[in-house]
Amino acid sequence: MTIKLPVYLDYNATTPVDKRVLAEMLPYFCENFGNAASTTHSFGNQALAGVSRARQQIASLINAKSDEIIFTSGATESDNIALLGVAERYAYKGDHIITCVTEHKAVLDSAKRLEQLGKRVTYLPVDRYGQINLDQLRAAITPQTILISIMAANNEIGTLAPLREIGRIAREHGIIFHTDGAQYTGHLPLDVEALNIDLLSISAHKLYGPKGIGALYVRKDNPRVSVAPVIFGGGHEQGIRSGTLNVPAIVGFGAAAELCQAELAEEAQRLRGYCAKILRELSQAIEGVELNGHPSERLPHNLNISIKGTRSSDFTGLLGDIAISAGSACNTANPNPSHVICALGFGNDRALSSLRISLGRTTTLEEVDYAIGRIIEASKVLQLVAC
Ligand SMILES: Cc1ncc(COP(=O)(O)O)c(C=O)c1O
Structure with a gap:
């Protein structure tokens, strides 16, 4: 496909x-x-x-x-x-x-x-x-x-x-x-x-x-x-x-x-599976991947990760072919680190390297695989530059 x-x-x-x-x-x-x-x-x-x-x-x-x-x-x-x-x-x-x-x-x-x-x-x-x-x-x-x-x-x-x-x-x-x-x-x-x-x-x-x-x-x-x-x-x-x-x-x-009422259960299960796959495969391929947020008490279609040695703004610059968010889209006018990730108590570095990947009704497995590959490539480049 x-x-x-x-x-x-x-x-x-x-x-x-x-x-x-x-x-x-x-x-x-x-x-x-x-x-x-x-x-x-x-x-x-x-x-x-x-x-x-x-x-x-x-x-x-x-x-x-x-x-x-x-x-x-x-x-x-x-x-x-x-x-x-x-x-x-x-x-x-x-x-x-x-x-x-x-x-x-x-x-x-x-x-x-x-x-x-x-x-x-x-x-x-x-x-x-x-x-x-x-x-x-x-x-x-x-x-x-x-x-x-x-x-x-x-x-x-x-x-x-x-x-x-x-x-x-x-x-x-x-x-x-x-x-x-x-x-x-x-x-x-x-x-x-x-x-x-x-x-x-x-x-x-x-x-x-x-x-x-x-x-x-x-x-x-x-x-x-x-x-x-x-x-x-x-x-x-x-x-x-x-x-x-x-x-x-x-x-x-x-x-x-x-439509949500009718499709919610099946959609949540499918997207939860995709998010787990992204986290698993990124963690295996890249050093220093941290999940932000609760490991189980979380939205089924949201994944927020920080990748050590990278800056999320560099990712979004490198990854023109996948639309993901650095921090919260509700606050893009605000150049400061996310108040949410900061509130978790991990410090600025983790906040500034956080990426929000959120999936939805039209997300396919092929898209997920593509995104995983691109994030791995970009992380390797950024981590190399940081060394
Ligand atoms: C948790 C939360 N509250 C409020 C809003 C604002 O919603 P709206 O865009 O409908 O005003 C958003 C959307 O960004 C949100 O995520």
Whole structure:
């Protein structure tokens, strides 16, 4: 089989829209183009029907109810609403939130904003695998704590959070639990009921849907959770997120969620196998390969490694034919070492030599073999130059 170059191995940055998703979206651009809020005629009703179906498809993926899905422009906005919206709505209860040092900037910068507004934030450290310590979480809780926000899966190193335990601790203390599920949702099973998740950020473009659309799951019962809006206007999305709905994108998001639900188990198994093969073969062929992140509690399609004596920026220069990420694509404007790898406690060298390889639905075994060969070649060149 011939391989189409360059090989895309950066699915944690974004995924292509699945062609089946695109087919579902297309009628909503020029034919069913109505405004989903204009329900005095059939155009609006058709659009609304598409939105309602998508809401159900997304709710089903996470075991929620349709009216608990609030459409946003993506996980960045969902994270902002979760942190700023809870801080405002529950200000009467307390002024303290708990998060973690390896969160995405959408959470970290929202937390910083809250500090500027006079709130108190605890940033929990992580261990060398990227997980928080549950005793430290318990110890950080005060009577003023209103929110715990810990990401479900890290976008750089793929480490999963102990969601069940965090959810249990939050529930025991009557604290709202938000998790940024941008990288997790659609790739591993996620049940908001079983895990006691109160708020969940989702992004369509990480699960083979279009860019610029996402959702915030907001729990309605046991307990009913409320968030103050950060965008004001026509009162769409239960007043939490005003703005005319992006119907084609929402329809695509729904279709993508349904496909993930159907294909997730098989896809995870296949990609986990590919990641294990890459790690094994690179470790055999190259000296000084270290896995960043947890060895088993990790996303099935993410591999983050550091290669001794190399710089990840040199790799990406040498490897024009494979698209991998040096650190996090969410932060390429930032020339400093990754805050995530630094937080693992290994120092700058390991952070600066880290490569993120992330696989996806269209990744083939041939592409994996090709990438392994190219990374081995490039490592040998770079390690020789370093000597
Ligand atoms: C963990 C995490 N949170 C939030 C985001 C932002 O998502 P979006 O691009 O939908 O705003 C990303 C994507 O880069 C992410 O990986």
